[in-house]
Amino acid sequence: MTRTQLIRAWHITLKDIRTYYLKPPLISWGILLPAVFILAFYLRAPGDIHTVAPGLIGLTVLFGATSVEAVVIAFEKRTGGLERLLMAPLAPEALLVAKAASGAIFGIVTGTVVWLLSTVAWSLPLAYGAPLLVIMLGSVTFSLLGVLISLVMREVFDAMTVSNLLRFPMIFLSGVFVPIAGLALPLQVVASLLPLSYTVDALRHLLLGGSQTFYPLWLDLAVSASFAIALYATALALLRRRLEDLL
Amino acid sequence: MYAVETRGLTRRYGQLVAVDHLDLALPRGELFAFLGPNGAGKTTTIRMLTGLIRPTEGTALIEGIDTARDPLATKALVGVVPERSNLYAELSARDNLIFAAQLYGLPRRLWRARADDLLARFGLSERADSPFATLSAGMKRRLTIAAALVHEPAILFLDEPTIGLDVHSARSLRALIRELNQGGVTVFLTTHLIAEAEQLAHRVGIIVRGRLIALDTPAGLRSRVQGESALELVTPDPGEELMAALGALPAVSSLSRSGDTLHLTVDSVDRALYEVAETTWRLGVRVLAIRSVTPSLEDAFVQLTHLDVEAMQGGTAPQRKGAPQ
Numbered sequence: 001m002t003r004t005q006l007i008r009a010w011h012i013t014l015k016d017i018r019t020y021y022l023k024p025p026l027i028s029w030g031i032l033l034p035a036v037f038i039l040a041f042y043l044r045a046p047g048d049i050h051t052v053a054p055g056l057i058g059l060t061v062l063f064g065a066t067s068v069e070a071v072v073i074a075f076e077k078r079t080g081g082l083e084r085l086l087m088a089p090l091a092p093e094a095l096l097v098a099k100a101a102s103g104a105i106f107g108i109v110t111g112t113v114v115w116l117l118s119t120v121a122w123s124l125p126l127a128y129g130a131p132l133l134v135i136m137l138g139s140v141t142f143s144l145l146g147v148l149i150s151l152v153m154r155e156v157f158d159a160m161t162v163s164n165l166l167r168f169p170m171i172f173l174s175g176v177f178v179p180i181a182g183l184a185l186p187l188q189v190v191a192s193l194l195p196l197s198y199t200v201d202a203l204r205h206l207l208l209g210g211s212q213t214f215y216p217l218w219l220d221l222a223v224s225a226s227f228a229i230a231l232y233a234t235a236l237a238l239l240r241r242r243l244e245d246l247l
Numbered sequence: 248m249y250a251v252e253t254r255g256l257t258r259r260y261g262q263l264v265a266v267d268h269l270d271l272a273l274p275r276g277e278l279f280a281f282l283g284p285n286g287a288g289k290t291t292t293i294r295m296l297t298g299l300i301r302p303t304e305g306t307a308l309i310e311g312i313d314t315a316r317d318p319l320a321t322k323a324l325v326g327v328v329p330e331r332s333n334l335y336a337e338l339s340a341r342d343n344l345i346f347a348a349q350l351y352g353l354p355r356r357l358w359r360a361r362a363d364d365l366l367a368r369f370g371l372s373e374r375a376d377s378p379f380a381t382l383s384a385g386m387k388r389r390l391t392i393a394a395a396l397v398h399e400p401a402i403l404f405l406d407e408p409t410i411g412l413d414v415h416s417a418r419s420l421r422a423l424i425r426e427l428n429q430g431g432v433t434v435f436l437t438t439h440l441i442a443e444a445e446q447l448a449h450r451v452g453i454i455v456r457g458r459l460i461a462l463d464t465p466a467g468l469r470s471r472v473q474g475e476s477a478l479e480l481v482t483p484d485p486g487e488e489l490m491a492a493l494g495a496l497p498a499v500s501s502l503s504r505s506g507d508t509l510h511l512t513v514d515s516v517d518r519a520l521y522e523v524a525e526t527t528w529r530l531g532v533r534v535l536a537i538r539s540v541t542p543s544l545e546d547a548f549v550q551l552t553h554l555d556v557e558a559m560q561g562g563t564a565p566q567r568k569g570a571p572q
Contacts, residue, residue, distance in 0.1 A: 004352055007352070008349065008350055008352060011346065011349035011350065012350070015335070015338070015346050018337075018338070019335055019337045019338065079333065079336065080329065080331050080333025081333060081335055083329060083331075083333055084333055084334070084335075084350075084394075085350070086299060087297065087299065087322060087327045087329070088322060088347075088350040088351060089319045089320070089322040089323040089350075089351065089352070090319075090322075090350065091319065244299070244300045244301075247294065247299060247300070
């Protein structure tokens with residue numbers, strides 16, 4: 001992708017941030033829902049909440065990044081905003097990067113806020129800022145997952161519903177609340193297929209000193225990066241195939 | 248080289264042939280109207296010409312560039328105004344234009360200047376900071392056209408530019424389109440409004456069910472209408488004596504009356520004019536107006552397409568009265 005295309009993609013991302021970050025579906029699914037989970041865990045066991053901090057950060061990143069995509073793609077399909085982008089001299093790669101970046105940045109911001117608040121509130125280690133890298137990797141991965149779902153859905157509501165079919169099983173099977181080691185073997189196999197498992201596991205390494213982890217840290221990072229690459233390739237192929245359906 | 252050229256351009260959706268072997272050639276500076284009912288293939292043609300969709304068969308060329316092979320180069324050359332005014336509802340009029348400038352890669356120093364220039368040109372300066380969603384339908388349409396001109400394209404495609412607008416907004420928009428064309432922009436517009444095509448276009452292409460069935464100047468299309476000529480006589484005293492005298496004239500083949508206007512079907516306009524003038528003078532009838540009635544583009548359209556014009560202008564699916572010739 002050329003520098004010109006990247007600059008155009010960045011302008012789209014900035015437009016999406018200005019236009020959609022305060023849309024009600026994004027506030028309810030991307031901010032309020034993670035906040036409710038955090039509050040519920042805090043009220044249930046204020047003393048132990050730091051043990052689920054990695055899971056809550058992962059959950060925040062997952063819901064934030066995927067919810068943005070439902071808005072910036074499915075919503076723009078309906079309003080014709082996406083057609084404007086397709087009318088412009090913009091390569092499909094640039095369009096994909098632009099849209100995925102809107103979701104990734106939202107995930108990075110909300111995930112980082114939860115991480116830093118957890119660090120201040122429960123004296124979790126900063127780990128030289130390494131959790132930020134994990135949050136970034138997770139945000140990109142989940143944002144691309146959101147792109148995939150939103151490309152095939154017509155409405156924001158449909159995209160959110162299908163996203164939830166993936167997101168809710170994921171938060172129960174990816175070690176968010178219950179460590180993967182505590183799951184039955186078949187569920188551990190399922191967990192190994194879910195990208196959130198590696199995000200949460202990596203955060204457990206960095207924030208809880210390796211307690212209740214399931215994979216080595218290098219594997220968490222390698223698999224997260226592989227998920228991001230595979231989802232990018234799949235989303236790009238789908239976008240190319242569906243370009244005419246987006247009009 | 249033509250500004251717009253198609254050779255055997257075809258697009259199928261399954262069994263449906265949306266555009267069927269279309270051959271067109273528009274020289275630079277032309278204002279061309281693609282006239283046809285809803286579902287005739289007008290929008291599909293524009294989408295192929297602007298690199299948005301690929302043809303199933305044939306070629307579409309913009310300034311010699313194959314739109315299917317190099318859609319990005321095509322998109323940089325053209326401005327497109329879709330049927331729906333689809334700018335971003337939350338952004339202001341100015342920010343929408345600045346975003347368009349960014350999308351087309353204009354240098355930063357031109358963003359604001361080009362946006363403000365277009366806002367002034369399109370009479371929208373006072374609403375520059377208003378969100379797009381709050382503008383009237385006419386203003387939205389004008390802003391959508393302005394957004395298509397941000398990168399100063401040589402060719403402008405307008406899909407049903409005046410649809411949904413009130414009479415005043417539609418008139419001012421047509422004047423604007425004419426002005427753009429006079430400024431050197433090649434204009435390709437689609438419309439289902441016969442009067443719009445007749446008023447604006449240098450040439451009109453009539454498309455029905457994907458096929459181009461006629462392509463000519465409005466005058467050329469009108470001249471294809473077969474039939475007799477007609478005269479209209481307006482008089483404050485259209486009495487029986489006058490009716491009888493006119494009906495007996497050799498050049499007049501039939502006569503009817505509505506209010507103070509008499510409609511005369513004639514064999515030869517110049518001979519009939521002489522005979523009618525002589526008769527009214529002889530009978531001492533006061534004549535307010537006498538005019539030759541030429542066939543309209545609507546007459547030509549009906550004869551060429553066999554479509555129900557009222558159904559077409561109303562936006563409903565037209566009824567075919569017979570096979571196209």
